[in-house]
Amino acid sequence: MKAQIPKVILGLILISSSLLMIGSSFNEAATMDELAHIPSGYGYAKYLDYRLNPEHPPIIKLLAATPLLFMDLDFPTESTYWQNETNAQWDMGRLFLYESGNDADAIIFWSRLFPILLALGLTFLIYLWSKEIMGQWWALLPTAATAFTPNILAHGHYVTTDVGAAFGIILSLYFFTRYIVSPTKKNLIYAGITFGIAQLMKFSSAILVGHFIFLILIYLFIDILKNKGRSLSSISKKFFSGFGELILIFMIGAIVIYPAYLLTxxxxxxxxxxxxxxxxxxxxxxxxxxxxxxxxxxxxxxxxxxxxxxxxxxxxxxxxxxxxxxxGNTSYFMGQVYNLGNPTYFPTVYILKEPIPLLIMIIYALYYGIYSGIKGIKKRKTRFLDYLKTNTYEVSALLFILIYVAYSVSSPLNIGVRHLIPIIPLIYILTFRGIKTCTQESFYNKNIKIALISFLMIWFVAGSLLIYPNYLPYYNEIVGIDNGWQYATDSNYDWGQDMKKLEPFLEREGIDKIALDFFGASSPEYYIGDKFVSWHSAKGNPKLENIDWLAVSINHIQNSVNPTAPGYTRPPQDSYSWLENPHSPYAIVGKTIFIYKL
Incomplete structure (x- = not known):
């Protein structure tokens, strides 16, 4: 019976995480990328037509759209955007969701079910990987961290590719590492199939090619160093065999990719x-x-x-x-507006958007790992090689994190911490693996350490429950949970998710007309009818047209009023220079729509 308790806890973790994501989905309008992804997926599923959104692989969007096939929906294939335009994904999204007589909220809700299942699959996968290296009880800790971290609770219920990419990449890493540990034909086939699955989730999964090459080189060199008596021909044969099998894995992956594109x-x-x-x-x-x-x-x-x-x-x-x-992409970060990226962007937003209890454990595990590594340098080289040989799953995870961080830091595309989601669960695995080792080293301190870990995990889970349903704009207590917009916006904070909350505010305040500068995918007409006039900075003060209220998305505010980084110019008329105290609104709808009484 005791052996079943971890499975029961795992089930409770998965159920709780799913309820938090489903509940959050009810409260939110379509986010920016969903306006393109939902109609694209419907086009793939119903018409087997890939003319929309080719910049992302089809599988996530196609499966997200599958429930829509059982609904009576009008998809505007007669529109010029479908017939004559190229990749008119945004216009088709607007027509499909808001201008064809369909129930937009129902479409959005049902489309989000598969991404939620994918997020739960990622959580379960982290449990399987963690159980492999630390046992079923300790495996519950990185599993809970993955299930309840705000970054995954937020992006796990959107029709986007980030959590799907994490699932595909980590699935592929797991099976390729298993092949390294046990290079059987069965494991080689699994490694190839899962590599193909990863490529069907997001194109950034191509980074796995570099990781696989590095990892196989590491273990080929370990094998050579531990068997120094081998002849040159034997070593060459080993290298050719290893890379031949790697090419075979890539070929199997291509075989998986082809039918998906043939279908769509x-x-x-x-x-x-x-x-x-x-x-x-x-x-x-x-x-x-x-x-x-x-x-x-x-x-x-x-x-x-x-x-x-x-x-x-x-x-x-x-x-x-x-x-x-x-x-690159125009984005606000730490007081400036950039368009070509900043190398400190991803480390900074990760630290500010990761819950403090997890940061404490990550920093401690990192300190312990560095300390143990320095001590290990003084040991014999063979002991280090033995460690690499017997801790292949940890080495694989760490290597991928390092490669991915190097790639992300050098990228000019700074639009959200969501791009780090493929490595966040791996960080949790390594963190709790290190903490387990540290905890078991000293019996005297073991109970104290376990009590501290328990306290931090309770703090973390309670914090995630308390911020429900506002997972997307979450920032930790370092900057203040409601102050994240001062540091970085876009998909870190404002992705247009609060549009559904504007109409109740207008009703409460008795506002009949408001000027609106909205950043997002939703249709203001669909949610607030004729109560708004579309606005932007260059149109000047709405007061001049007898409109006493102004609503501006914080993403637009930050991109308009803050200084620009070198190399990026903003037209003066787009700076909201006529708006007094833009950071001190009359009210804030949700977390992201700033309301001004003029």
Whole structure:
């Protein structure tokens, strides 16, 4: 009976996490990216047509849209945005959700069920990995951390790709590491299949290629160092065998990817795919044939070829991500507005958006790991090699974290801590693995350490429950839970989720007309009818048109009133210079819509 208790606790963790995400979903309007992802997924599921949102793989969106097939919905395929435009994802989203007689809130709610299941799958996967290296009782700690951290509770119930990417990447890491530990044919096949699944979640999963190469090199070198008597031919054979099997894993992954793209392009007319591909790639078709340009030309060539065009559509998405990542994005961070990124962005937002109890445990585990590492340097080299050989899962997780952090810090695309979600659960695994080792080293301090860990976990879980349902704008007590907008916005704080809360505020205040500058995907007309006039800074003070109230999303405020970083210019008319005290509103709707009485 005692052996079943961890499973019962695991079940309670999963149920509680799911209820928090479902409840949060009821309270929120569509977030920015959902306006594009939901109609795209419906197009894949019902029409097998991939003309919308090719910059992300199809699986998450397709499965999210599956419940919609059982609803009586009007999808505007007769619209010019579907028939004639290229990748008109935002316009199709607006038409589908808000202007075709459909129940937008019902569509959004049912579309979010699969992402919630995916988030629960990620939590369960963390339990499986953790149980492998620390037993079923200790495995509950990183599992609970994953289930209740605000970052995953927030993004786990949106039709977006970040939590799905984390699931695919960690699933692939787990099975590839299992193959390294036990290189059987079965484990090789599993590693290949899960690698393919990861690539179908998000294109950033391609970073696994580098990780796999590094990891296999590490263990090939360990094998050589521990068997110094081997001949050169034996070593060469080992290397060729290892990398041959790695190529086989990638090939199996490609076999998994192909049917998904074959299915979702089956109803996509070849001539339309060719025209869309040509329009999107633009200048990449011309000029000297570098790696990206050559891939672009191959992509265009294959866009209307019967068996090749699924691969062409995959390559198109990959090229779009390369273009998007190198271009940066306008974002507010720590008092300035950037468009090409800041290397301190991701470390800072992670520290400010991670609950303090978890930060304490992470810092302690990091200190313990560094301290133990320094002590280990004084030991014999063979002992270090033995550690690497017997702790493959930990080495794999740590290596991936280091590679991913290096990639993220160098990226100019600074739009949210959500891009770190693939490594956050791995950090939890390593943290509690280190804490377990430290706790068991000294019997005298063991009870004190366990009591402290229990206190920190209770603090953490209680904190997550108390901030329900406001998980997206959560910042920790270092800056104040309601003050996060002063440090970084966009998907860290304001993604348009509070639109449903504006109409009740207008009713309470008796406001018949308000000027609105809204950052988000929702349709103000759908939620507040004719009570608003669309506004922006350059239109001047609404008071001049006899409108006494102004509502502005905090994301727009921060991007408008704060100084710009070197290299980025903002037109003077977009700075809300006429608005007095923009950071001192009359009221705040939800956490993100600032209301001004003029």
């Amino acid at each position: 392009t089956a109803g996509y007319p070849p001539e339309k795919q060719l025209a869309d591909t040509s329009y999107i790639l633009g200048d990449l078709e011309d000029g000297p044939c570098g790696p990206v340009d050559c891939l672009a030309r191959l992509t265009l060539w294959g866009a209307d070829k019967p068996l090749i065009r699924p691969l062409s559509q995959y390559a198109l998405g990959l090229l779009m991500v390369i273009q998007r990542s190198s271009g």
